[in-house]
Amino acid sequence: MAGVLGVAVIGTGRMGADHVRRLHEVTSGARVAAVADVDAERVKRIADGIEGCSAHTDPAAAMAADGVDAVLIASPGPAHEAALLAAFEHDLPVLCEKPLTPGSASALRVLEAEQRLGHRRVQVGFMRRYDAEYVKLKSLLETGQLGRPLMLHNRHRNVATPPGFTSEMLINDSVVHEMDITRWLLGQEITAVTVLKPTPSGNAPEGLQDPQLVLFETAGGAVVDVEINVNCGFGYQVQAEVVCERGTARIGDGHSLVTNMAGRWGGTIAQDFTERFEDAYDRQMQAWVDATRRGEITGPSAWDGYATAAVCEAGVRAQQEGGRVEVELAKRPPFYA
Ligand SMILES: NC(=O)C1=CN([C@@H]2O[C@H](COP(=O)(O)OP(=O)(O)OC[C@H]3O[C@@H](n4cnc5c(N)ncnc54)[C@H](O)[C@@H]3O)[C@@H](O)[C@H]2O)C=CC1
Numbered sequence: 001m002a003g004v005l006g007v008a009v010i011g012t013g014r015m016g017a018d019h020v021r022r023l024h025e026v027t028s029g030a031r032v033a034a035v036a037d038v039d040a041e042r043v044k045r046i047a048d049g050i051e052g053c054s055a056h057t058d059p060a061a062a063m064a065a066d067g068v069d070a071v072l073i074a075s076p077g078p079a080h081e082a083a084l085l086a087a088f089e090h091d092l093p094v095l096c097e098k099p100l101t102p103g104s105a106s107a108l109r110v111l112e113a114e115q116r117l118g119h120r121r122v123q124v125g126f127m128r129r130y131d132a133e134y135v136k137l138k139s140l141l142e143t144g145q146l147g148r149p150l151m152l153h154n155r156h157r158n159v160a161t162p163p164g165f166t167s168e169m170l171i172n173d174s175v176v177h178e179m180d181i182t183r184w185l186l187g188q189e190i191t192a193v194t195v196l197k198p199t200p201s202g203n204a205p206e207g208l209q210d211p212q213l214v215l216f217e218t219a220g221g222a223v224v225d226v227e228i229n230v231n232c233g234f235g236y237q238v239q240a241e242v243v244c245e246r247g248t249a250r251i252g253d254g255h256s257l258v259t260n261m262a263g264r265w266g267g268t269i270a271q272d273f274t275e276r277f278e279d280a281y282d283r284q285m286q287a288w289v290d291a292t293r294r295g296e297i298t299g300p301s302a303w304d305g306y307a308t309a310a311v312c313e314a315g316v317r318a319q320q321e322g323g324r325v326e327v328e329l330a331k332r333p334p335f336y337a
């Protein structure tokens with residue numbers, strides 16, 4: 001399609017509202033044509049701020065609304081499968097926030113439904129693939145100058161968790177990003193997961209197993225560790241260091257602004273993901289809109305969503321049962337080659 005892309009945004013909470021703002025104010029070639037949320041007041045408030053945008057409480061009605069060419073899903077994970085299948089019924093391209101679905105069985109159903117359509121429709125919102133530092137790191141690895149990657153160290157720290165955040169969510173909501181970025185950076189599937197649990201931090205709400213150290217093994221023999229630490233109190237940090245045969249490369253130190261003042265030097269630390277990954281969310285959206293207008297689907301696929309769901313399942317079992325848990329992954333269909 002050549003014209004402006006009309007997008008229906010499903011779910012207008014924290015991420016959905018931010019994506020609506022982005023589409024409306026930052027992205028070129030797109031407009032918010034419809035919004036849907038089970039919270040009627042919230043969705044009306046958001047639609048009222050955008051000319052020509054209709055408000056709905058039923059996602060399928062938003063997808064069928066006038067001027068809708070594509071769908072952005074930002075409802076909670078358990079609502080994604082129904083929204084994806086509804087988008088497929090209208091044969092609409094979709095940008096679906098992570099996770100594709102919470103669970104490999106539901107993710108497989110989505111893969112099967114997309115294959116029945118006969119063409120790819122889904123991009124999953126693993127926005128780190130659009131972060132300038134991660135892009136540089138991947139480009140460097142692809143030159144081969146550093147040699148074969150042996151290990152990847154990751155740190156993923158959040159200031160604090162919202163109410164209701166569970167120990168499983170450290171894996172399913174947070175470490176899922178490292179699962180995707182590991183597969184993308186190294187070009188290898190994750191084959192096994194082990195989770196180590198230190199005595200919880202005094203900052204963690206009662207009952208939350210935080211922090212955790214999550215280890216992945218990959219098909220190419222690399223070992224990956226992830227410090228997931230979601231009540232660290234001081235800032236939002238995402239760091240990665242690849243150790244290769246001939247050198248190492250590291251991102252995420254956040255040294256873009258260093259100050260010298262009053263006998264000290266230092267900088268500031270982002271406070272949440274919307275700040276740290278703002279550019280990545282913007283680039284992800286623009287890339288999706290541009291590709292969709294060209295009639296293409298690029299970026300992380302439904303297969304990537306399924307593969308990470310399978311690793312999450314192994315991770316949650318490793319967390320709960322202890323020991324090393326192998327990832328059970330279906331054969332990759334040629335459709336997702
Ligand atoms: N890429 C990233 O860094 C991040 C991604 N996310 C993902 O974004 C999605 C949304 O998360 P948040 O915005 O943090 O959640 P939220 O709870 O702030 O917002 C969810 C919204 O969806 C609405 N909703 C619930 N069920 C619905 C349904 N069946 N249909 C339509 N709307 C429905 C709720 O009323 C709420 O307004 C999740 O998949 C989450 O994992 C969240 C945070 C960061």
Ligand SMILES: O=C1[C@@H](O)[C@H](O)[C@@H](O)[C@H](O)[C@H]1O
Pocket residue numbers: 158173174177230273
């Ligand atoms: O996706 C995200 C959240 O859902 C999750 O809760 C955070 O830990 C991540 O840093 C963020 O990127």
